[in-house]
Amino acid sequence: MTLNFESEDIGSNPSDNRTFHDVLDTFVSRRAVIAGGLAGAAFAFAGSKVSAKGITPTKRTASGVAAKARPKIAFTSIPLQNTAMPTIAPEYQYSTLIPWRTRLDGKGEFAETLNSDQQAVAVGLGHDGMWYFGDNRKGMLAINFEYGTTQHALGKAVPTSLEEVRVSQHLHGVGVMYIEKGPKGWSMRKDKRNRRVHVNTPVEFSGPAAKSALLENAAGNQPLGTVNNCANGYTPWGTYLTCEENFNGYFGSTSTTWKASAEEARYGINASGFGYDWHKYDERFDRSQPGYANEINRFGWVVEIDPENPKAKPVKRTALGRIKHEGAELVVGKNNRVVVYMGDDERFDYIYKFVSSGDWKKMVAAGKSPLDEGVLYAARFNDDGTGNWLELSPNNPALASWTIDKILVHTRLAADLAGATKMDRPEWISTGADGWQYGTLTNNSNRGRSGQPGINAANPVPLNADGHIIRWKDSNGNLGGTFQWNLFLISQETFDEGGQMFGSPDGIWADPDGRIFIQTDGTQPGRNNDQMLVADSKTKEVKRLFTGVKGCEVTGVAVTPDRKTMFVNLQHPGDGDPTNTNFPAKFTGAAGPRPRDCTIVITRKDGGIIGS
Numbered sequence: 001m002t003l004n005f006e007s008e009d010i011g012s013n014p015s016d017n018r019t020f021h022d023v024l025d026t027f028v029s030r031r032a033v034i035a036g037g038l039a040g041a042a043f044a045f046a047g048s049k050v051s052a053k054g055i056t057p058t059k060r061t062a063s064g065v066a067a068k069a070r071p072k073i074a075f076t077s078i079p080l081q082n083t084a085m086p087t088i089a090p091e092y093q094y095s096t097l098i099p100w101r102t103r104l105d106g107k108g109e110f111a112e113t114l115n116s117d118q119q120a121v122a123v124g125l126g127h128d129g130m131w132y133f134g135d136n137r138k139g140m141l142a143i144n145f146e147y148g149t150t151q152h153a154l155g156k157a158v159p160t161s162l163e164e165v166r167v168s169q170h171l172h173g174v175g176v177m178y179i180e181k182g183p184k185g186w187s188m189r190k191d192k193r194n195r196r197v198h199v200n201t202p203v204e205f206s207g208p209a210a211k212s213a214l215l216e217n218a219a220g221n222q223p224l225g226t227v228n229n230c231a232n233g234y235t236p237w238g239t240y241l242t243c244e245e246n247f248n249g250y251f252g253s254t255s256t257t258w259k260a261s262a263e264e265a266r267y268g269i270n271a272s273g274f275g276y277d278w279h280k281y282d283e284r285f286d287r288s289q290p291g292y293a294n295e296i297n298r299f300g301w302v303v304e305i306d307p308e309n310p311k312a313k314p315v316k317r318t319a320l321g322r323i324k325h326e327g328a329e330l331v332v333g334k335n336n337r338v339v340v341y342m343g344d345d346e347r348f349d350y351i352y353k354f355v356s357s358g359d360w361k362k363m364v365a366a367g368k369s370p371l372d373e374g375v376l377y378a379a380r381f382n383d384d385g386t387g388n389w390l391e392l393s394p395n396n397p398a399l400a401s402w403t404i405d406k407i408l409v410h411t412r413l414a415a416d417l418a419g420a421t422k423m424d425r426p427e428w429i430s431t432g433a434d435g436w437q438y439g440t441l442t443n444n445s446n447r448g449r450s451g452q453p454g455i456n457a458a459n460p461v462p463l464n465a466d467g468h469i470i471r472w473k474d475s476n477g478n479l480g481g482t483f484q485w486n487l488f489l490i491s492q493e494t495f496d497e498g499g500q501m502f503g504s505p506d507g508i509w510a511d512p513d514g515r516i517f518i519q520t521d522g523t524q525p526g527r528n529n530d531q532m533l534v535a536d537s538k539t540k541e542v543k544r545l546f547t548g549v550k551g552c553e554v555t556g557v558a559v560t561p562d563r564k565t566m567f568v569n570l571q572h573p574g575d576g577d578p579t580n581t582n583f584p585a586k587f588t589g590a591a592g593p594r595p596r597d598c599t600i601v602i603t604r605k606d607g608g609i610i611g612s
């Protein structure tokens with residue numbers, strides 16, 4: 001999410017499990033740390049031989065196949081920009097796809113004044129994580145619509161009727177759309193599989209907490225909807241995973257005497273939320289309505305959607321825990337068990353993994369979901385470059401008195417007790433060609449502030465305004481309880497390395513050749529626009545492929561199977577303000593149309609693989 005509603009910036013982890021071995025209470029200034037080799041300083045204190053660049057990743061992938069030689073990253077890196085239109089490397093070109101308000105029936109687009117019924121069958125706002133299910137010319141694009149401010153969506157600061165709340169609710173969620181490549185490039189077409197999932201779409205719960213009383217309301221209302229869908233994942237059985245992030249911001253209280261419980265406070269729930277004001281017109285979102293006391297527990301999940309079956313209800317997979325889910329990176333581990341890596345995007349929150357109980361192929365054949373049975377863990381990053389996955393179940397002595405449904409619904413509080421390492425806002429995770437998981441830690445300017453957790457080896461930058469990228473390698477084919485880790489890139493270190501600087505890494509995608517695509521969401525050096533870079537996982541060489549427009553975030557990556565087409569998203573271009581940009585329309589200034597979130601289709605002019 002962008003800064004205006006960045007609740008994750010505030011942080012809501014009051015637990016005093018300090019970062020493991022969090023013994024550095026001396027404060028090292030940013031410049032001094034960088035001059036001396038920043039991560040090195042922290043590691044040296046911990047007495048480790050590991051440096052930020054010290055552990056060489058294994059040359060073998062998780063499946064035991066030798067990783068390829070250095071990937072070709074031959075394009076001309078472009079400078080950072082502060083432009084009203086995107087820029088792209090000269091060897092590349094882009095086009096746009098599915099801007100907000102595009103009709104899913106293929107009949108053009110609705111007006112800016114669209115009503116709630118129209119918004120329910122149109123492309124939403126806040127294009128974010130996505131995946132493409134198809135061949136090199138046609139297929140289904142599943143895409144998250146994370147959020148849109150009331151100003152952007154309705155042209156006013158707050159909704160003043162239930163109908164306006166419904167417009168706002170219907171622009172959130174997920175879209176599944178058929179797209180194809182024609183003579184004029186990629187476009188969305190009418191298809192019976194096209195669908196919108198939004199805040200009022202019937203959904204169901206599955207897994208160990210599905211029948212929990214914590215998910216039932218006295219009002220007896222059926223589970224509805226998904227919200228603040230941020231990053232994503234996809235499964236080898238062909239489904240899409242959408243992740244509910246800042247759900248807290250959509251709830252509020254109409255009563256001045258309502259107070260958040262300890263569990264609610266830990267998820268950042270308060271009386272006003274992010275100012276959407278849904279609670280004033282829709283009692284489901286009013287925390288002071290006793291009939292809906294557990295409605296809040298119905299959000300914060302990973303939700304599975306079948307992109308081929310528009311009638312199938314989205315399923316909330318409770319085994320994956322309830323956090324502010326950024327993404328869900330699924331890998332097939334040893335013995336065909338699926339492993340899902342997930343970040344919880346809040347200052348001082350955690351990284352998680354889920355391991356299925358069995359072989360996914362056998363489970364699917366038996367009619368079971370591999371995402372319903374398994375064990376959830378939270379990560380502890382030790383200062384010596386090792387790590388431990390801490391089991392979140394009653395088998396963990398720290399959680400012996402907890403039931404599994406309580407652990408899965410109040411996952412953050414369970415991970416506090418388990419002793420997980422407080423990270424600098426975990427965002428996306430992707431698995432490299434080297435078999436390592438690469439995870440962005442976008443920023444945490446409270447790190448090391450008075451009264452806040454100090455630096456540790458995994459989060460070594462005090463007042464970390466610009467973030468870093470960590471990577472880890474699990475033991476035992478991703479099933480093990482231990483891992484090794486090191487730091488891939490520290491944003492502030494890139495500031496001194498010529499033109500390839502970036503801040504606030506967020507989206508990340510590793511391709512099978514060893515390229516790491518890095519997308520940013522936040523202030524860039526020189527107050528420039530957000531961007532997408534390509535890094536070599538071995539040499540850490542970085543080149544800039546694309547820059548967005550003023551006020552936007554660059555997020556979401558999907559590719560065709562040949563990797564000759566890449567889809568990325570521009571979220572909140574101009575922050576919705578036409579004086580910044582009219583994108584995707586050509587910039588004409590304030591008199592032009594409101595800018596619209598949309599998908600960017602990237603190809604190489606010579607038809608080569610993206611990133612080469």
Ligand code: FEO
Nearest residue numbers: 001230245326345
């Ligand atoms: Fe939706 Fe953490 O960004």
Ligand code: CA
Nearest residue numbers: 001002521553
């Ligand atoms: Ca975001």
Ligand code: CA
Nearest residue numbers: 001230427506
């Ligand atoms: Ca994000």
Ligand code: CA
Nearest residue numbers: 001442506521
């Ligand atoms: Ca972000």
